[in-house]
Amino acid sequence: xxxxxxxxxxxxxxxxxxxxxxxxxxxxAGKSVEQDRKLVxxxxxxxxxxxxxxxxxxxxxxxxxTNYYPEGPGAVGGTGFCAAAIVAGTERGxxxxxxxxxxxxxxxxxxxxxxxxxxxxxxxxxxxxGDTGETLPFGxxxxxxxxxxxxxxxxxxxxxxAYFNGQNAEETELRRRITTLWEDVxxxxxxxxxxxLYWHWDPEKGFxxxxxxxxxxxxxxxxxxALSSPTHPISPEALEGWYNxxxxxxxxxxxxxxxxxxxxxxxxxxxxYSFIGLDPREISDAYVPHGYWVRNVTQSLINRAYCVFFSPxxxxxHEGFWGLTSSETKERYLxxxxxxxxxTVAPTAPLSSIPYVPEYAMRFLWDLRTHHANVWSLYGPxxxxxxxxxxxxxxxxxxxxxxxxxxxxxxxxGLLWKLFMGIKEIQNGLKRGNFTPPALVDGFPRMVVTxxxxxxxxxxxxxxxxxxxxxxxxxxxxxxxxxxxxxxxxTLTDSTGKKLDAQTLTVxxxxxxxxxxxxxxxxxxxxxxxxMKTPSxxxxxxxxxx
Numbered sequence: 001x002x003x004x005x006x007x008x009x010x011x012x013x014x015x016x017x018x019x020x021x022x023x024x025x026x027x028x029a030g031k032s033v034e035q036d037r038k039l040v041x042x043x044x045x046x047x048x049x050x051x052x053x054x055x056x057x058x059x060x061x062x063x064x065x066t067n068y069y070p071e072g073p074g075a076v077g078g079t080g081f082c083a084a085a086i087v088a089g090t091e092r093g094x095x096x097x098x099x100x101x102x103x104x105x106x107x108x109x110x111x112x113x114x115x116x117x118x119x120x121x122x123x124x125x126x127x128x129x130g131d132t133g134e135t136l137p138f139g140x141x142x143x144x145x146x147x148x149x150x151x152x153x154x155x156x157x158x159x160x161x162a163y164f165n166g167q168n169a170e171e172t173e174l175r176r177r178i179t180t181l182w183e184d185v186x187x188x189x190x191x192x193x194x195x196x197l198y199w200h201w202d203p204e205k206g207f208x209x210x211x212x213x214x215x216x217x218x219x220x221x222x223x224x225x226a227l228s229s230p231t232h233p234i235s236p237e238a239l240e241g242w243y244n245x246x247x248x249x250x251x252x253x254x255x256x257x258x259x260x261x262x263x264x265x266x267x268x269x270x271x272x273y274s275f276i277g278l279d280p281r282e283i284s285d286a287y288v289p290h291g292y293w294v295r296n297v298t299q300s301l302i303n304r305a306y307c308v309f310f311s312p313x314x315x316x317x318h319e320g321f322w323g324l325t326s327s328e329t330k331e332r333y334l335x336x337x338x339x340x341x342x343x344t345v346a347p348t349a350p351l352s353s354i355p356y357v358p359e360y361a362m363r364f365l366w367d368l369r370t371h372h373a374n375v376w377s378l379y380g381p382x383x384x385x386x387x388x389x390x391x392x393x394x395x396x397x398x399x400x401x402x403x404x405x406x407x408x409x410x411x412x413x414g415l416l417w418k419l420f421m422g423i424k425e426i427q428n429g430l431k432r433g434n435f436t437p438p439a440l441v442d443g444f445p446r447m448v449v450t451x452x453x454x455x456x457x458x459x460x461x462x463x464x465x466x467x468x469x470x471x472x473x474x475x476x477x478x479x480x481x482x483x484x485x486x487x488x489x490x491t492l493t494d495s496t497g498k499k500l501d502a503q504t505l506t507v508x509x510x511x512x513x514x515x516x517x518x519x520x521x522x523x524x525x526x527x528x529x530x531x532m533k534t535p536s537x538x539x540x541x542x543x544x545x546x
Contacts, residue, residue, distance in 0.1 A: 061107065105174055343389060
């Protein structure tokens, strides 16, 4: 740990980001699949090290951030992301299964026996002393239970319970401990008799803060877990509190329509934290009828469009430097989103959005590694940096760093989504909350076309879906859907109408992925058209192969 502290301290003395020209060629252009795979591997691995090397030795809790070393709090929500990251790291082979189980046994034993959870109706505070288990205050009236942080913790632990399914004594004991922690949370207590969940409760001050958990924000997972609890569930009526009419609207920005949105679409962590485990492709509701996948992709595109095309020029955003979320800035910690920003990009914003916008996330990642390599240190990209201010944070924050590995793994394999969505309690909770897959339609319902920079709310001008070859399969692919069993034909044509590829598939009713031949070469300067024909309909989508 002494080596780590000296490294972080010294590395802060010579960093100064160098602005890249906005018209410079994309650093991601011309990269091979192998180059992409190696860089994505490094990204995941280095972020994993925050979970594995920087957690408290006594407890396994994730440290809140690096600049508190050697003291500082353990982050409860960050620990949930840490547990999910350990699953991803185990699957990638960076630690053995036995090592991972041993670490998680330490963590769960500490959570069971050393914390104040029994005084907090099974919930946990925002911060915990990582050596003693003592509750640490997060604010003047926030020294008790934090249900949102508890939700993030349970999400990660349940992912671990699903993954470590071996029949040996150690994995059996780990599952038992996680089940005890999960079943001890009295979610219904936190309704305070109302049709909503409350964020905080204190043994001395009760519900004095009076802060209901209302959306849309990062806390959708809390309601899903509360509905799913086998021991202390909330009623479906309590879900009414989540849907705040002012912040769950369909809004229109830069040619995009986004469902379930706060004003200007909000910071990007809203599309990340609950979706470490929740698969947004499988969830819709009355406010988001097209589904949370389309909603989250659209939020990512709005965030990028603001930065690249519509922000003040002096902010110095560009194709390789975009992404607004909560993070450190030169002046203070800031809740950044389109319009409400300070020229500062947090790498977690575009990188944790890689399942939604892989091409644009990879543009950012390659620009960072090519032009700003000194922003990358021991645990991957630092928390934030600004080209305008020639400034970079010298630290890492758990709730920024760890979602990167989790969401990147979901992009590559869908592992965490599969594990969490396969849990019977969660499926029951989604059913109780009337969360269902979006209505099935023919065509490309999961594909969101990037809008032209000339688009307005009243004049939508489509550009194309920017595709990138998957780093593991080496293929370009497009999601499509059919409302009935049968034969479906696809034709890919270039800008002159020349046929480049043709495929006919026999598919079942549902969602599918069309993979293009590995020999299909990039053509980033050209918009191509993919036409899909079913026995009863025809659909077309513009594509750019980067």
